[in-house]
Amino acid sequence: MTENLNVFAVRTLTQKEYFAPGHRSCQGCAEALAVRLVAKALGRNVIIANATGCMEIVSSPLPYTSWRVPWFHVAFENTSAVASGIESALKVLMRKGRIPRKKIVTLAMGGDGGTADIGLQSLSGALERGHNFLYVCTDNEAYMNTGIQRSSSTPFGASTTTSPAGKVQTGQVTWKKNMAAIAAAHNIPYVATACPSYPIDLVQKVKKGADVDGPAYIHILSVCPTGWRSAPELSIKLGRLAVETGIFPLYEVERGQYHLSIDFPKLKPIKEYIKLQGRFRHLTEEMIEGIQKRVEKEYEQLKERAKRGF
Amino acid sequence: MGKRIGIEVSIAAAEAVKQANVDVISAYPITPQTHIVEHLSELVANGEMDAEFFCVESEHSALSVCVGSQATGARSFTCTSAQGLALLSEVTFIASGLRLPIVMILANRTLSAPLSIWNDHSDAMMVRDCGWIQFFTENGQEVYDHVFISYRVAEDRQVLFPAIINMDGFILSHVIEPLEMIEQEKIDQFLPPYEPLHRLHPDKPVTMGAFALPAIFAETKKAQEVALLSSLPKILEVWKAFGDMTGRYYHPIETYRAEDAETLLVTMGSFGETASVAVDQMRAEGRSVGLIKIRLWRPFPFNDFKKAVQGAKNLVVIDRAVSPGGPKGPVASEVRSALFGESVHPTVYDFVAGISGRDVGPSDFVKMVDKAEIEIEEGNREGYELYGVRE
Numbered sequence: 207m208t209e210n211l212n213v214f215a216v217r218t219l220t221q222k223e224y225f226a227p228g229h230r231s232c233q234g235c236a237e238a239l240a241v242r243l244v245a246k247a248l249g250r251n252v253i254i255a256n257a258t259g260c261m262e263i264v265s266s267p268l269p270y271t272s273w274r275v276p277w278f279h280v281a282f283e284n285t286s287a288v289a290s291g292i293e294s295a296l297k298v299l300m301r302k303g304r305i306p307r308k309k310i311v312t313l314a315m316g317g318d319g320g321t322a323d324i325g326l327q328s329l330s331g332a333l334e335r336g337h338n339f340l341y342v343c344t345d346n347e348a349y350m351n352t353g354i355q356r357s358s359s360t361p362f363g364a365s366t367t368t369s370p371a372g373k374v375q376t377g378q379v380t381w382k383k384n385m386a387a388i389a390a391a392h393n394i395p396y397v398a399t400a401c402p403s404y405p406i407d408l409v410q411k412v413k414k415g416a417d418v419d420g421p422a423y424i425h426i427l428s429v430c431p432t433g434w435r436s437a438p439e440l441s442i443k444l445g446r447l448a449v450e451t452g453i454f455p456l457y458e459v460e461r462g463q464y465h466l467s468i469d470f471p472k473l474k475p476i477k478e479y480i481k482l483q484g485r486f487r488h489l490t491e492e493m494i495e496g497i498q499k500r501v502e503k504e505y506e507q508l509k510e511r512a513k514r515g516f
Numbered sequence: 517m518g519k520r521i522g523i524e525v526s527i528a529a530a531e532a533v534k535q536a537n538v539d540v541i542s543a544y545p546i547t548p549q550t551h552i553v554e555h556l557s558e559l560v561a562n563g564e565m566d567a568e569f570f571c572v573e574s575e576h577s578a579l580s581v582c583v584g585s586q587a588t589g590a591r592s593f594t595c596t597s598a599q600g601l602a603l604l605s606e607v608t609f610i611a612s613g614l615r616l617p618i619v620m621i622l623a624n625r626t627l628s629a630p631l632s633i634w635n636d637h638s639d640a641m642m643v644r645d646c647g648w649i650q651f652f653t654e655n656g657q658e659v660y661d662h663v664f665i666s667y668r669v670a671e672d673r674q675v676l677f678p679a680i681i682n683m684d685g686f687i688l689s690h691v692i693e694p695l696e697m698i699e700q701e702k703i704d705q706f707l708p709p710y711e712p713l714h715r716l717h718p719d720k721p722v723t724m725g726a727f728a729l730p731a732i733f734a735e736t737k738k739a740q741e742v743a744l745l746s747s748l749p750k751i752l753e754v755w756k757a758f759g760d761m762t763g764r765y766y767h768p769i770e771t772y773r774a775e776d777a778e779t780l781l782v783t784m785g786s787f788g789e790t791a792s793v794a795v796d797q798m799r800a801e802g803r804s805v806g807l808i809k810i811r812l813w814r815p816f817p818f819n820d821f822k823k824a825v826q827g828a829k830n831l832v833v834i835d836r837a838v839s840p841g842g843p844k845g846p847v848a849s850e851v852r853s854a855l856f857g858e859s860v861h862p863t864v865y866d867f868v869a870g871i872s873g874r875d876v877g878p879s880d881f882v883k884m885v886d887k888a889e890i891e892i893e894e895g896n897r898e899g900y901e902l903y904g905v906r907e
Contacts, residue, residue: 291584
């Protein structure tokens with residue numbers, strides 16, 4: 207049902223674009239699509255703090271900008287702190303009557319490097335302090351902007367320029383860091399995972415995250431053809447496969463309560479997802495089997511949590 | 517006349533931040549700046565100050581918060597020392613590039629290693645080129661006054677640069693001094709609420725912090741440099757207005773009994789008061805010694821400096837930081853650059869003294885002048901020494 211809704215209801219989204227066309231992202235960049243949908247979901251009453259990374263570079267070469275809403279880039283690791291400053295300023299200026307009172311969403315945005323690695327400290331600080339802001343991580347599973355270096359969000363086995371598939375080592379040796387769980391551990395009101403291959407689901411989650419009182423975190427899987435060594439026209443399909451294989455389940459954590467956005471009685475084999483990407487080309491059957499088992503186990507654990515509720 | 521009271525300098529600094537009606541304060545503890553944020557948190561907790569005050573998880577975030585809040589149109593403040601400054605130094609360059617008039621107090625402290633919480637200027641020298649307006653203060657009154665002066669200068673639309681108020685850690689931050697507090701009505705007149713030229717707001721969307729390709733980067737840097745240099749007349753104007761209000765007139769270069777002096781001591785920060793005692797002693801002995809105090813470190817007041825040292829034979833520069841492997845102490849190196857183009861100029865003798873808070877008393881200044889005068893007389897044109905080191 208949800209799937210059908212996603213196919214047809216996409217036409218109900220606003221035609222207005224706040225992330226303007228003409229930016230310089232690669233062909234088939236699902237991150238640009240994710241950001242475009244996030245911007246659509248939030249409308250014009252937003253201020254965006256954007257970490258250094260692909261979306262910053264593709265959208266803001268002086269003197270051009272792709273942003274039709276206020277947008278601010280400061281550095282790589284401090285986006286949540288910058289957003290804390292924006293949110294606090296809005297609060298105090300409205301309280302003192304220096305700007306009119308109205309709801310303005312503070313959005314912080316970063317890639318997986320800017321979120322799970324270098325930006326983790328400032329994100330944790332801002333979540334703990336309880337600022338009323340939404341953090342969106344667009345996760346393309348490596349430092350793509352600097353040339354596909356591994357991050358803590360790179361999946362096991364993926365070959366990157368700093369976790370290459372060599373003669374004795376076969377790509378990334380660590381398992382993907384679970385950022386959504388880390389965010390949820392801060393006991394914030396709203397955490398979700400999303401993927402632009404499910405646009406309505408993504409938009410609804412962004413709206414929800416923006417509406418809650420307090421911090422919200424949304425982790426968006428963003429297919430990157432350049433870094434994943436996949437065909438640009440497969441980006442939407444790959445996003446779907448990531449969800450359908452259980453590699454990237456879509457779920458929400460509302461006030462600590464887990465629930466799956468889409469449940470699959472039977473997951474597709476991860477091989478369907480892996481075989482379309484050059485970054486996994488070197489994986490042996492045995493390794494794929496190992497990944498399959500862990501994905502299934504983690505999916506079951508997530509389902510258990512959703513059943514239990516916490 | 518404002519009320520004259522005995523008050524710890526850090527507390528006075530916090531009171532000034534309150535009187536300046538700062539909107540957002542981010543805090544992270546590091547000795548010796550901690551008393552400032554402690555007192556600010558008390559003021560907010562007691563409802564004596566209406567501001568968003570919060571403790572962040574690092575100094576890097578402390579300044580990043582200010583960058584976010586200042587860009588949204590709120591007057592913002594933070595303070596730090598040494599390691600904290602090192603951690604947030606990345607953001608100092610960004611704040612000036614973005615032309616955000618944040619004010620930060622730097623309670624000067626030694627950079628590790630070895631770890632030392634005591635005072636010197638190694639932290640300030642690390643960010644010498646970060647593009648902020650940088651003041652050095654000599655006593656508590658100057659710290660208090662410069663909070664208002666800094667905001668007024670920084671927020672001037674022809675300036676729009678962040679400002680650092682350097683105050684020597686412990687030597688100033690932790691002492692109780694007699695200070696004249698200014699009446700709130702006067703402050704409100706001197707420093708109206710901050711009205712930004714551009715702010716982050718949906719009613720008028722702007723992009724801030726875009727990146728520059730080489731084809732445009734050099735032009736933006738040139739514009740920034742020209743703007744920082746042209747802030748000098750504005751600083752003078754604000755000092756004048758402040759002087760007219762309080763009777764305390766400040767100048768980029770202060771002189772003390774410098775007229776016709778053969779030898780001039782050159783100091784920055786709290787050294788100035790101690791050195792003036794030494795100058796009095798030497799003058800009483802009939803020696804021709806005076807004192808030059810550098811208050812404005814950036815933009816460096818080259819012309820005022822050259823004018824102040826005109827006619828002197830010897831300059832005895834007292835640095836409070838080492839520039840390892842470099843052209844001697846950072847202040848002496850600056851002073852030499854200032855004088856290099858002059859056909860006639862004094863000989864510069866450089867001492868690095870008081871690092872890591874080691875006491876430098878009036879007799880030490882006398883000893884340094886003695887030694888420099890003898891060495892210069894004997895033909896040493898490149899004098900440099902780490903003063904008082906046990907060997």
